Every structure is written in C-alpha cells, then in structure tokens.
Amino acid sequence: MRSRDGANEMTRGPTLSRRLVLGGALLVPRLVRAAEPVRLGLLRTLSPAPFYLAQERGYFRDEGLEVAFRFFEAAQPIAAAAVSGDIDIGVTALTGGFFNLAEKGVLKVIGGGLHEERGYEGSAILVSNKAFDAGLTSLDKLPGHSFAITQYGSSFHYMLGRIAQAKDFALSRVTLRPVQQISNMLAAVSSGQVDATIAIASQAKPAAAAGQAHIIAWAGDVVPYQITALFAATRFIAENAEQLHRFAQAYKRGVADYRAAFLRRDPQGRPVVDALTLAAVTDISHYVFTGDPQAKEKILAGVGYYDEGGALDVADVIDQLRWFRAQGLVKGDSDPASMIDTRFLPTR
Amino acid sequence: MTQPPSMSAAGSGLRLTLRGIGHAYRALTVLQDIDLTVAPGEVLALVGPSGCGKSTLLGIMGGLIAPAAGTVEASGSVADDCLNPVTYVFQDFALLPWRSVRDNVALPLEPHLSRAARAARVDEVLALTSLTAFADAWPRELSGGMRQRVGIARALAVRPACLLMDEPLSALDAQTRTLLLEEFAGLIARAGITTVYVTHTLSEAVRIGHQVAVLSRRPGRVRALLRIDRPIEGRRAADPDLLAMEERIWAMIRDDAATAERERIDAPD
Amino acid sequence: MRRIDGPVAFRGGGFAPRARGWAAAATLIGLVLLWQALEMAGLVPTLFLPAPLAIGRTLWALTLSGELWKHLSASLLRLAIGWTVGTVFGIAVGLAVGLWSALRSPVMAVVAALFPIPKIALVPLFIIWFGIGEGSKIATLGFGVFFPTVIATAGGVDAVPRGLIRMGQSFGLSTWKIVRSIVLPGALPAILTGFRVTTSIAIVLLVAAEMIGAERGIGAFVLAAGNLYDMDALLAGIVVLSALGLIVAWVIGVAERVLLRWR
Numbered sequence: 001m002r003s004r005d006g007a008n009e010m011t012r013g014p015t016l017s018r019r020l021v022l023g024g025a026l027l028v029p030r031l032v033r034a035a036e037p038v039r040l041g042l043l044r045t046l047s048p049a050p051f052y053l054a055q056e057r058g059y060f061r062d063e064g065l066e067v068a069f070r071f072f073e074a075a076q077p078i079a080a081a082a083v084s085g086d087i088d089i090g091v092t093a094l095t096g097g098f099f100n101l102a103e104k105g106v107l108k109v110i111g112g113g114l115h116e117e118r119g120y121e122g123s124a125i126l127v128s129n130k131a132f133d134a135g136l137t138s139l140d141k142l143p144g145h146s147f148a149i150t151q152y153g154s155s156f157h158y159m160l161g162r163i164a165q166a167k168d169f170a171l172s173r174v175t176l177r178p179v180q181q182i183s184n185m186l187a188a189v190s191s192g193q194v195d196a197t198i199a200i201a202s203q204a205k206p207a208a209a210a211g212q213a214h215i216i217a218w219a220g221d222v223v224p225y226q227i228t229a230l231f232a233a234t235r236f237i238a239e240n241a242e243q244l245h246r247f248a249q250a251y252k253r254g255v256a257d258y259r260a261a262f263l264r265r266d267p268q269g270r271p272v273v274d275a276l277t278l279a280a281v282t283d284i285s286h287y288v289f290t291g292d293p294q295a296k297e298k299i300l301a302g303v304g305y306y307d308e309g310g311a312l313d314v315a316d317v318i319d320q321l322r323w324f325r326a327q328g329l330v331k332g333d334s335d336p337a338s339m340i341d342t343r344f345l346p347t348r
Numbered sequence: 349m350t351q352p353p354s355m356s357a358a359g360s361g362l363r364l365t366l367r368g369i370g371h372a373y374r375a376l377t378v379l380q381d382i383d384l385t386v387a388p389g390e391v392l393a394l395v396g397p398s399g400c401g402k403s404t405l406l407g408i409m410g411g412l413i414a415p416a417a418g419t420v421e422a423s424g425s426v427a428d429d430c431l432n433p434v435t436y437v438f439q440d441f442a443l444l445p446w447r448s449v450r451d452n453v454a455l456p457l458e459p460h461l462s463r464a465a466r467a468a469r470v471d472e473v474l475a476l477t478s479l480t481a482f483a484d485a486w487p488r489e490l491s492g493g494m495r496q497r498v499g500i501a502r503a504l505a506v507r508p509a510c511l512l513m514d515e516p517l518s519a520l521d522a523q524t525r526t527l528l529l530e531e532f533a534g535l536i537a538r539a540g541i542t543t544v545y546v547t548h549t550l551s552e553a554v555r556i557g558h559q560v561a562v563l564s565r566r567p568g569r570v571r572a573l574l575r576i577d578r579p580i581e582g583r584r585a586a587d588p589d590l591l592a593m594e595e596r597i598w599a600m601i602r603d604d605a606a607t608a609e610r611e612r613i614d615a616p617d
Numbered sequence: 618m619r620r621i622d623g624p625v626a627f628r629g630g631g632f633a634p635r636a637r638g639w640a641a642a643a644t645l646i647g648l649v650l651l652w653q654a655l656e657m658a659g660l661v662p663t664l665f666l667p668a669p670l671a672i673g674r675t676l677w678a679l680t681l682s683g684e685l686w687k688h689l690s691a692s693l694l695r696l697a698i699g700w701t702v703g704t705v706f707g708i709a710v711g712l713a714v715g716l717w718s719a720l721r722s723p724v725m726a727v728v729a730a731l732f733p734i735p736k737i738a739l740v741p742l743f744i745i746w747f748g749i750g751e752g753s754k755i756a757t758l759g760f761g762v763f764f765p766t767v768i769a770t771a772g773g774v775d776a777v778p779r780g781l782i783r784m785g786q787s788f789g790l791s792t793w794k795i796v797r798s799i800v801l802p803g804a805l806p807a808i809l810t811g812f813r814v815t816t817s818i819a820i821v822l823l824v825a826a827e828m829i830g831a832e833r834g835i836g837a838f839v840l841a842a843g844n845l846y847d848m849d850a851l852l853a854g855i856v857v858l859s860a861l862g863l864i865v866a867w868v869i870g871v872a873e874r875v876l877l878r879w880r
Contacts, residue, residue, distance in 0.1 A: 076844050076845075076846070079846070080846060095844075095845075096844070096845040097844055097845045097846045100845050100846045100847055101846050146749075148830075151840070151841065151844040152841040152844060152845060153841070153844060153845045154844075175832060176832055177749060177829075177830040177832070178828075178829075178830065178831070178832075178837065178840070178841065179749075179829050179830055180828055180829060180840075184741070184829065187741075188744075188749060188830070191745065193744060193748060193749040193830075194749060194830070329845055329847075330845070331847065331849075410787055412783055412786060412787060431789075432787075432788050432789050435787065435788070436784070436787035436788075438780065438784060440780055442778075442780050442781055442783070442784035444781060444798070444799065444802065444803075445879055445880070446802045446803075446805070446877075446879040447879075455785075455788070455790075455798060456788035456789075456790065458794070458798070459790065459791065459794055486879045487879075488879070488880070506788065
C-alpha cells in the first residue's frame with residue numbers, strides 16, 4: 001500500500017547502514033517495507049481520542065492507509081521507538097526525552113494534539129488529604145511540599161515548572177518525587193505518601209469524590225498549553241511525505257468529529273451531550289474503559305481540548321523546548337525550527 | 349623437658365569407672381557390656397580391630413556421646429587450677445586454623461582466666477611441649493607432629509585430671525610417631541594424669557599402657573585386660589617382654605581384625 | 618611387542634591458570650581505546666553510543682558542579698545502611714539456621730520461596746510499608762542483601778568441621794563461646810564470599826530502590842538520564858556504578874586478605 005518515490009532511493013544508503021549498526025541491538029533488520037501499515041505509537045488513554053475516531057470510522061482507510069496502533073506505557077519510550085524505527089508516527093506529550101532526541105535531528109513535530117485550555121478540565125492539581133488539612137489549599141503554597149511526577153522531563157514535570165513560573169516560586173522549592181508510573185502518582189497522593197501531584201480529570205474527579213484527595217486547581221486555568229503533539233521520525237517524513245499528508249487528512253477528520261462530539265457548548269456554557277457525543281463515546285470505548293459500565297461518564301469527564309484541524313501551536317513547542325533547556329534537562333542548541341515540520345497540518 | 353611443679357601431683361588424678369556400657373547406632377550394636385576401671389594416674393591403652401567402637405567408647409567417657417546403656421563415673425580430687433577435669437586429645441588435632449598456636453592453646457582458658465594469667469599458662473605449656481619458637485605460627489605452617497604437640501599443649505593448659513587420647517599419633521608418619529610417643533608418655537607419667545589412650549598400633553599400646561584393654565570386633569566387648577607392671581618412662585621399644593606382649597595381643601585380635609577388614613560396614617567409629 | 622627407546626616426553630603442565638593483574642587492566646583500557654577509535658572513525662553514531670571522551674567530559678562536569686557527589690553521597694548512605702541492615706539480619710538468621718534444627722527447615726523454606734522474587738516487584742509494597750522516603754529504599758536494598766546472606770552464612774556454618782565444635786564442647790565451652798570463637802570464624806570465608814555477591818546485588822538494586830520517589834542518588838540519576846535519552850549522562854552514571862562495584866570488590870578483597878590471612 002505504501003508507495004516509494006525517488007527520494008526513497010536516495011536515502012536508502014544511510015538508512016541501511018544505520019540499520020546495520022542497530023541491527024545487533026534490535027534484531028529486526030526491516031529492509032523491505034512494502035505494503036506495511038503505518039505504525040502509530042500512543043498511550044492507551046483518552047488523550048489520543050481523535051485517532052480512535054479516525055480508525056473506527058475508517059478515515060485512514062478512506063485515505064488508502066492501514067494504520068496499526070502500538071500502545072506504550074509511558075510517553076518517553078514512544079519517542080525512542082520512533083528513532084529506532086519500531087513506530088513511524090507518535091502522538092504523546094513532548095517530553096525532555098523527546099527533545100533530546102529531536103536535538104539530534106531524528107524527530108520532528110508535525111501537528112498539534114491535546115491542549116490544557118482555560119475552562120476545560122484536563123489535568124487537575126491533586127493534593128493529599130493530609131497536606132490539604134495542613135494548609136496546602138492553593139498553588140502558591142506548593143513550595144516546601146513534595147510533588148509526585150512520573151519522571152524527570154515528563155509532561156508533569158513541565159506542567160509543575162510552568163505553574164511555578166505562573167505563581168512566581170522557584171521549582172527547586174518543591175521536592176520532586178519521580179514515581180515512574182501515573183498509577184503510582186495517584187496512589188502516592190491517595191495514601192498521603194506525597195503531598196501533591198497532577199492527575200487527569202477522569203482519575204482526579206473520582207478520587208476527589210471518594211474523599212481520597214482534593215483538587216485545588218486545573219492546569220488549563222493556570223498554564224494553558226499544548227500538552228500532546230504529533231511527531232514522526234525524520235527519516236519517515238523524508239521517505240513518506242505523501243503518505244503522511246494522507247495520514248494528516250484522516251487525523252483532521254477525526255479531530256473535527258471529536259470537536260463536534262465533545263467541545264460544543266450550550267448558551268449556558270455547558271457541554272452539549274447528544275447523539276453525536278454518544279456515538280463518539282461508543283467508538284472511543286473500544287480503546288479505553290472497554291467493558292467499564294461507567295465508560296460513558298468517565299469519557300465525558302475526561303475529554304480535553306483539541307484545536308481545530310489538529311493545529312500545531314509552534315510558539316508553545318518552542319516555549320517548551322526553552323524551558324527544558326533552561327532546566328538542563330535538554331542539552332543542545334539546534335534551531336527549534338529544525339525540529340518542526342509544518343507542511344502537514346495547520347498551525348496556530 | 350622441664351617438669352612443671354603444678355603437674356607433679358601424681359596420685360591426685362581421677363578414677364574412671366565404666367559400668368555396663370553399651371551403645372548402638374540404629375540397629376547396629378557397637379559396644380556391649382563394657383566394664384573398666386582406670387585408677388588415678390594410670391594409663392589405659394585401648395586396642396581392637398577397626399570398627400570395634402574404641403573411639404565411641406572414648407567419646408562416651410568424655411561425655412561427647414550419650415551411651416545407650418551403662419554409666420561412666422569420674423571420682424577423685426582435682427587441683428584447684430584444673431579448668432577441665434576430663435580433657436580430649438583428637439586424632440585430627442582439631443586446631444582452629446584461624447588462630448595462631450598461642451591462641452589455639454589459649455582457647456579453653458579464655459572463659460576462665462584473665463589475659464595475663466592466660467599468657468603465663470600458655471607460655472608454660474608451650475615450653476613444656478617445645479613449641480615456644482612456634483607460638484605465633486599458623487597451624488597450616490606446622491607439620492603434623494607439631495600440630496599434635498599443639499593439641500597436647502592445649503590439653504595440658506587446662507591442667508586436666510584425666511586425658512582421653514583418640515589415636516593421637518595415627519595421622520603421623522612412623523618416625524614422628526615414635527618420637528612423640530616417648531615425649532607424650534613422659535609428660536603424662538610425670539604429670540600423673542589418668543589417661544585413656546586409644547590406638548590401632550599395638551606397639552604404642554604396650555609402650556604407654558599400665559593396662560591394655562583388648563576389644564573384640566563389633567559388637568565391641570572387653571576381650572582381655574592385660575597389666576604391664578613396668579614404669580612407663582623406663583620402657584624400651586626393643587624390650588623383649590613388651591614385644592612378647594604385643595605378639596600375644598596380635599594373636600588375640602588377628603582373626604577379628606581380618607574378619608572386620610572384610611566385613612566392615614561404614615559406621616561411625 | 619614394540620620397543621621403546623628415548624627420553625620420556627614431558628606431559629604435565631597446564632590446568633593452572635594464574636591471575637595477571639596487568640592483563641585485566643590492559644584489557645579494560647584497550648577496550649575503551651578501541652571504542653573511542655571507532656567513534657572517532659565515525660563507525661558508531663554518537664546518538665546510539667557516546668564516545669568515552671564525551672562520557673569523561675560529562676563526568677568531569679558533574680564532578681565540578683558537585684552534582685556527582687550529591688547523587689553519590691545519597692546512594693552511598695543508602696547502600697551502607699541497607700547493606701548493613703540486610704547483612705546483620707542475614708548473618709543472625711543464617712547462624713540460627715545453621716545451628717538449630719527447629720529453625721532450619723522452616724526458615725530455609727521461607728528463604729527459598731522469597732529469594733527468587735525480583736525485589737523490584739516488591740518496591741510498591743515497601744512504599745506502603747516503609748513510606749516513599751528512605752525507608753522503602755533501604756528496605757529494598759536490605760531485602761536484596763538479606764536472603765543471599767542467610768544462604769551464604771548457613772552454608773558457611775554447615776562447612777565448619779564438626780570436629781572443631783566437638784573440640785569446643787570437650788573443653789566445656791559455652792554454646793555462645795563456641796558460636797563466637799569457632800562457628801563464626803569458621804563460617805567467615807563463606808560469609809565474605811557472600812559479601813562479594815551481596816554488595817553487587819546492592820549496587821544492582823540501587824537503581825530499583827531509587828526508581829520511586831528519589832530526588833537524589835546515582836540510581837535515580839541513571840534512570841532520569843535514561844528517561845531523558847541523555848546518553849552521555851546515562852553512561853557517565855553507569856561508569857560511576859561500575860567504578861563503585863570495582864572499589865567495593867577491591868575493599869572486600871583487602872578484607873579477605875586481612876581476615877583470612879591464616880589460609
């Protein structure tokens with residue numbers, strides 16, 4: 001299904017030699033890639049919901065593409081998998097790990113994804129009961145407290161950093177607790193081992209409702225930003241630009257459906273839930289909360305903001321890169337423009 | 349060799365009385381109806397074919413093995429400075445390889461004596477056994493003969509009233525054995541310590557024993573008890589009377605030894 | 618019949634490998650030089666494996682900024698406490714197992730059941746039991762060290778010649794005196810061999826222990842560098858862990874030479 005063009009022939013040489021170098025480690029020297037599906041790396045969460053819709057509704061097929069989803073446990077390995085050639089495209093948060101690899105010219109951001117947006121309950125700042133009772137009731141009181149993140153350089157680390165900037169305190173005054181997994185972050189706060197963390201709405205709201213923790217703020221209200229983005233391996237972009245264009249078209253249709261299903265508001269500013277919404281919930285529940293009787297409620301509680309057309313917020317990507325560099329988490333001085341390719345999707 | 353004043357109290361040793369001793373390892377009877385008496389200051393040599401239970405009997409006398417039947421009694425007066433009335437000397441020396449000669453000898457004194465008192469006593473027995481020059485050597489640096497000297501020194505250091513020697517020379521070569529036997533015989537005789545001396549070697553038995561108890565093959569019983577009325581220190585290896593005695597014992601145990609050699613079942617000896 | 622005439626040919630020798638310190642050092646240095654040469658020749662892309670010089674520069678920068686010591690000191694403290702706790706309990710239990718039949722089978726059954734569990738899998742449990750701070754990290758190290766120490770100590774006690782213990786009994790020594798003066802020193806070679814294993818295990822477990830909730834520590838540093846795909850820092854951390862292992866092995870070697878000089 002994949003067509004080859006002239007550029008492909010020209011780039012085969014270096015690609016082959018790199019594969020040979022890596023071959024020992026990967027043991028999958030895929031030298032022939034005819035009729036292979038496009039492999040998309042993503043997390044099994046609500047955040048890539050437009051891709052679920054595009055897949056379920058055959059938008060990729062309409063473009064003559066077969067797209068295979070490859071699910072990962074954490075964001076940073078998705079970037080590494082794109083470099084090693086195990087996936088072609090990734091959609092996830094732009095982490096420190098992503099930028100370190102992008103600095104070497106092997107990854108490029110090609111489109112926008114989920115946003116933390118004012119008025120949309122995306123990620124909550126969740127505080128343990130113990131810390132809340134002891135007075136941690138607003139973001140400016142975070143200094144001196146412990147804060148669980150997955151890993152250094154993760155989107156949670158970044159969000160906390162932006163909160164620190166917004167609330168004018170030094171990030172170093174918060175004790176970071178990297179706990180590797182999102183489930184650990186939630187458990188650490190529910191059990192009172194750590195004072196605060198960030199949790200997505202679909203997890204934060206039930207925890208707060210059950211009295212296990214307190215929501216003191218929504219990230220989107222304090223630090224609106226583009227939390228996830230679409231990226232591809234530079235090699236794949238060079239070899240398969242045309243294919244990528246078609247992929248982008250299908251993605252845009254998915255985003256349009258998503259916005260229609262979840263982002264419409266009635267005159268009172270409340271989300272509109274109608275047949276469109278329920279159809280989207282059904283499609284999405286094939287991927288997340290599958291078989292969960294509360295799937296509808298959880299999906300409705302967890303959907304976040306997507307820009308029209310999957311637009312990429314270029315300035316925000318550059319802001320993120322600057323922050324990671326300033327923290328010493330990303331090393332390099334490549335031109336940020338070299339890490340972004342705006343040929344495929346609109347920009348904001 | 350110098351004679352330590354505190355070890356000259358001949359006659360103050362213990363009397364050892366064995367009554368009806370019997371022992372078995374599971375279904376295997378190794379000792380039966382053993383009655384023996386060792387008078388204070390006397391040396392009893394215990395001989396018998398392989399596997400007859402000699403070492404087991406010695407273990408019972410030393411309280412290291414609980415007999416299935418019978419009693420062992422030790423009676424008599426012991427010196428005030430005696431720290432372990434009934435003391436063992438082992439065939440394989442049982443030295444702690446991580447302790448120097450001096451510290452090996454000091455081991456049994458440690459719970460009882462101050463550092464200074466220990467050092468004095470250790471020096472004394474090392475001199476007695478000609479080990480002074482080797483006080484700081486590791487056991488591995490010593491020949492077998494020297495190691496058994498350390499074993500003897502350690503035993504003497506506690507001022508025992510009774511010595512139980514389990515084939516103390518059998519791990520050594522013939523020449524060393526002859527030399528050490530004379531030396532040990534002299535030491536024991538001068539100190540007047542009641543001694544039971546288990547051996548395979550009949551010449552050793554007649555050289556050192558006031559009595560020689562001959563055990564039969566398993567189940568071991570006292571087959572004969574011979575007295576040798578001759579001072580131990582004056583005995584010569586070439587003494588015709590002793591050679592004759594050796595012949596007599598050999599005649600007694602020869603058949604047993606031959607049978608035992610063919611039938612031997614591996615049992616703890 | 619055949620005739621034999623001539624000198625007897627030598628046919629002994631061999632089968633006696635000897636350690637050559639210089640060869641060990643030369644091999645390591647040679648490998649590093651080869652690696653650097655391959656990188657400089659452009660045969661290995663630095664994206665996938667940074668050159669030794671780059672790692673060295675990163676290490677030097679970390680040393681100058683005090684970062685290295687910040688991480689190393691936190692890890693060393695955890696290693697020291699975790700290893701000591703695991704070792705003390707391990708030796709105590711190992712001795713008990715080696716000495717008393719009432720404890721032997723029950724404890725060894727528990728040890729056999731728990732020893733193969735990857736301690737990394739227990740980290741979440743330790744966090745609930747001991748908290749997300751130092752407690753769970755020390756527990757991870759301590760547990761990792763405890764089981765092999767029990768096995769090494771019990772084996773060492775078993776290997777103490779029974780004749781030596783009987784000798785102690787024949788002199789009327791107390792049980793405690795026999796344990797202290799005969800059993801423990803007799804088991805010491807096996808215990809020290811166990812130390813070689815347990816110190817390595819502790820260093821391996823450091824990364825697992827510092828996975829959850831550690832702001833500082835070489836393990837946390839290596840994990841963070843890995844997450845960030847900061848290959849220079851990752852390999853710098855690995856070099857530090859490796860050097861730590863070599864130093865600890867050397868210290869144990871010295872301890873063996875001093876404590877076991879009687880051998």
